[in-house]
Amino acid sequence: MPLPDISNHPSLNKERVAELIEQTAHDSSLFARLYSLFKDEGQTLIKDIVEGLEANDRSVLHDAIHKVKGSSAAMGASRIYELSSTAIGICRNDGDIGDLTELPTLLATEYASYCQEAKQYLGQR
Secondary structure (H helix, E strand, O other): OOOOOOOOOOOOOHHHHHHHHHOOOOOOHHHHHHHHHHHHHHHHHHHHHHHHHHHOOHHHHHHHHHHHHHHHHHHOOHHHHHHHHHHHHHHHOOOOHHHHOOHHHHHHHHHHHHHHHHHHHOOOO
């Protein structure tokens, strides 16, 4: 099962980001904190995925990808979520982890895209 074509998905789910901001009376400080954590954690998780691929360790891959999936869902990072959902399926169903060799590069690109687009929501009150 190859990774999906995500070109038809928005990088950022505007409705989800709006929900996060609305949870704190339209103060984007919560979103700003979560954004910072998401951005920093993303780099660490991508490194974990690379290490899992190099070691051919399905458990390490699954754990890192599962964290990516959860945080991307919470943050409205649609493309990252789609990639990680498919990747989790590959790990869980004993799929060919060779299908995941491009995942770190794709995730790095999508994290950068999401972060760039999300900057417009930082500092909103």
